[in-house]
Amino acid sequence: MKTQTYRILVATAGLAAFAGASGALADDYPSRPVSLIVGFAPGGPADTLARIVAKEMNADLGQPVVVENKPGAGSTIAAREVAKADPDGYTILFVTSGHAGNFSYYPNLDFEASDLTGVAGIASTPIVITTGPDSPFTSLGDLIEAAKADPETLTYAAGGGGATLTALSAATFLDKADISAIPVSYGGSGPQNVDLMGGVLDFAFDTVSGSAALIQNDQIKALAVTSDKRSDVLPDVPTVTESGLDNFDQILGWFGMLAPAGTDPEIIATLNGAVVSALESEAVLTQLSSQGLEPMKMDPEEFDAWLVSETDRWGGLIKSLGLSAE
Amino acid sequence: MDLFSNLALGFSVAISPMALLICLLGVSLGMVVGVLPGLGAITAIAMLLPVTYYLEPTHALIMLAGIYYGAAFGGSTASILLNLPGTPSSAITALDGYPLGQKGKAGVALLVAAMSSFFGGTVGVLLLATVAPALVKVALSFSSAEYFSVMLLGLIAAVTLAEGSPIKGLIAVAIGLLFGLVGADPQTGSVRYGFGIPQMFDGFSLVAVVMGLFGVAEVMANVGNDSGHRATHRISFREMLPSRAELRQTIKPILRGSAVGSAVGILPGTGVVVASFMAYALEKKISKTPERFGQGAIEGISAPEAANNACTQTTFIPTLAIGIPGDAVTAIMLSALILHGITPGPTVIASQPDMFWGLVVSFWIGNLILVIMNIPLVGIWVKLLSIPYRLMYPSIILFICIGVYSVNNSVFDIFVALGFGLLGLFMRMIGLSTAPLLLGFVLGPMMESHFRRALTLARGDLGVFFDRPVSAVFLLLCALFVVSWIISARRTKRKKANAG
Numbered sequence: 001m002k003t004q005t006y007r008i009l010v011a012t013a014g015l016a017a018f019a020g021a022s023g024a025l026a027d028d029y030p031s032r033p034v035s036l037i038v039g040f041a042p043g044g045p046a047d048t049l050a051r052i053v054a055k056e057m058n059a060d061l062g063q064p065v066v067v068e069n070k071p072g073a074g075s076t077i078a079a080r081e082v083a084k085a086d087p088d089g090y091t092i093l094f095v096t097s098g099h100a101g102n103f104s105y106y107p108n109l110d111f112e113a114s115d116l117t118g119v120a121g122i123a124s125t126p127i128v129i130t131t132g133p134d135s136p137f138t139s140l141g142d143l144i145e146a147a148k149a150d151p152e153t154l155t156y157a158a159g160g161g162g163a164t165l166t167a168l169s170a171a172t173f174l175d176k177a178d179i180s181a182i183p184v185s186y187g188g189s190g191p192q193n194v195d196l197m198g199g200v201l202d203f204a205f206d207t208v209s210g211s212a213a214l215i216q217n218d219q220i221k222a223l224a225v226t227s228d229k230r231s232d233v234l235p236d237v238p239t240v241t242e243s244g245l246d247n248f249d250q251i252l253g254w255f256g257m258l259a260p261a262g263t264d265p266e267i268i269a270t271l272n273g274a275v276v277s278a279l280e281s282e283a284v285l286t287q288l289s290s291q292g293l294e295p296m297k298m299d300p301e302e303f304d305a306w307l308v309s310e311t312d313r314w315g316g317l318i319k320s321l322g323l324s325a326e
Numbered sequence: 327m328d329l330f331s332n333l334a335l336g337f338s339v340a341i342s343p344m345a346l347l348i349c350l351l352g353v354s355l356g357m358v359v360g361v362l363p364g365l366g367a368i369t370a371i372a373m374l375l376p377v378t379y380y381l382e383p384t385h386a387l388i389m390l391a392g393i394y395y396g397a398a399f400g401g402s403t404a405s406i407l408l409n410l411p412g413t414p415s416s417a418i419t420a421l422d423g424y425p426l427g428q429k430g431k432a433g434v435a436l437l438v439a440a441m442s443s444f445f446g447g448t449v450g451v452l453l454l455a456t457v458a459p460a461l462v463k464v465a466l467s468f469s470s471a472e473y474f475s476v477m478l479l480g481l482i483a484a485v486t487l488a489e490g491s492p493i494k495g496l497i498a499v500a501i502g503l504l505f506g507l508v509g510a511d512p513q514t515g516s517v518r519y520g521f522g523i524p525q526m527f528d529g530f531s532l533v534a535v536v537m538g539l540f541g542v543a544e545v546m547a548n549v550g551n552d553s554g555h556r557a558t559h560r561i562s563f564r565e566m567l568p569s570r571a572e573l574r575q576t577i578k579p580i581l582r583g584s585a586v587g588s589a590v591g592i593l594p595g596t597g598v599v600v601a602s603f604m605a606y607a608l609e610k611k612i613s614k615t616p617e618r619f620g621q622g623a624i625e626g627i628s629a630p631e632a633a634n635n636a637c638t639q640t641t642f643i644p645t646l647a648i649g650i651p652g653d654a655v656t657a658i659m660l661s662a663l664i665l666h667g668i669t670p671g672p673t674v675i676a677s678q679p680d681m682f683w684g685l686v687v688s689f690w691i692g693n694l695i696l697v698i699m700n701i702p703l704v705g706i707w708v709k710l711l712s713i714p715y716r717l718m719y720p721s722i723i724l725f726i727c728i729g730v731y732s733v734n735n736s737v738f739d740i741f742v743a744l745g746f747g748l749l750g751l752f753m754r755m756i757g758l759s760t761a762p763l764l765l766g767f768v769l770g771p772m773m774e775s776h777f778r779r780a781l782t783l784a785r786g787d788l789g790v791f792f793d794r795p796v797s798a799v800f801l802l803l804c805a806l807f808v809v810s811w812i813i814s815a816r817r818t819k820r821k822k823a824n825a826g
Binding site for chain 2: 073
């Protein structure tokens, strides 16, 4: 009896040692399922996209990529978990553009941007400026003109309070157009679209994926998109620059993948390859285009550089606006 | 009127063997997670979401929706038998369901709950099938001012949920409002009462609060009290049947509950908890014998059960017709639709008639399956009571922990449930009801957002709440409520004075 217990113990210890060793080796990566941590609740646009991409990555990696939702505190709970995880490539993070501003918006985080390293870009989407179906505005020019004629009278919504990309886009737009309007806070695109349809709100900022369906059904009107080129799902909607604001730098919402700093570059390359091939698959492309997303194929270095420029841009704006969670 | 041809189309989709099987699977699973305290529809749907990628979209929705309303159906079972709500929306059913069970009428209570649920569900489905587009217009005409006034009425009604004096109810509501303040300020986004703990930045999880206040507190209150289990025997079908008088007592509450539930469901973002609590408060308010509530009044089961099932069905009206989810669960379903390449909106009904009508019919079939399945199960559920507490409670706590954890995959939430369990226990000891606290907690943050939003939109003019007719009517009702308290309080005082 005793020897048997002993044997089992030895076998288990051996297995554990083997598993530990294999985790560190890049050659046979991945040898077990990979956790993709998403900082948002199931059902939202981030979660939906993460699941689409994860499913396609399975095929390429030969191991399942399992989506785990750890929502809360603007996705910093999820980011912290990955930042503190073993850099073995089995715990990776799905991020949105909000991540870039988090380090400025949440002053008391116990981890830093440099604790995470870029794996791959996934997709991007412009912000769309919308108005109600019966609104007198037919172009962005109309809106700017009306706001200039009557400063501080028009109302606008840009998602919930805080430092969401929609709120930052609104601040940027108002600044570049040199107009002022009254912000009204909403929990998200759903409730603000209800008020646009009900005619109580003058204009709003939303991600294309949040509003595209309503725009296509003519339930709300789109005035402009914040990207340099028009969105494929809204080909009739001009860009902000086309609408006459030459000094406007494009704003994109984006999704990407990060890993703990110190992860073997070969593992990162493997993951990047899996994302890139997922972004080439027909299934993913159809899903992306139906939601107004464009694939954002980048190698890890390009994505890191993109992260740095986004962090500088939005971190700077958050500080100059004096926004802070605490 | 081509309603019949539409329904015929729906039937052809919904009674295909595969659709029936999926519907059965969905509602059964929903009922199981509904019965188990802590586990709810959100957990089950989030877990099954990946599975639905492999189903065709109509089937995926049939299954997810089945889990959703199946859970609303099953939630009452644990409330009635164990005084432990299976889901947040059935917390209110425990108030009268549990006392009825203690009087040996658990079978009647369960059957009335099942019948009321079925009726409420049917009303919701009928509205979805007939007047969905018109109702969407009504919902859109509700602005923040109306939302605020309706919710204020809900909050004032919550006070009547308390046993004993309204003052105690007010205290409980106020505690609930305070806990609702925790988290990001809806206007500025800065965190209130976060204490630097990131898990508190978005406020407390509803499931953790409900399971703590009602579940953990109930278990703690009964620990060491093993004599508590009631004599059980086989329940015959005859014993489950309510008496003719009881039946008569339930008809109007079921109708009123269905109406309240349907109305709440149409307003996106309000939620099932509000529906069932408001239906209960309404019954208690208009009852000639309000003192029976909390002691095992049959109306206290039928109204909220009809309401929460009507509400789960009408929640699909904004979800499908304008693509704006009614609550967290329908938000997940919406994303399943999008994943399948279907964009929700008013055109869904025209462009995907087989899906829409198939769903409508399948909802009704699902409700029918639930009621048929439940009748033989009532006997088995009641038998659960013969399990000694010392075996039952550890497993209940385990389920609560799993359920609370799985909503946000957060260990912190388990401690939140424990904390609210202690609070619930303390409130019982000093004779405060926990139900008003819950409604304060749910409504507080919504009311704050709507109040501030309405004021911003009106450029700070408080008159907006009185200028809009619908809002004014609700405020008037609020005032009537308060006046009726004062009058009845004076009357009791005079009676006491006369007696003394």
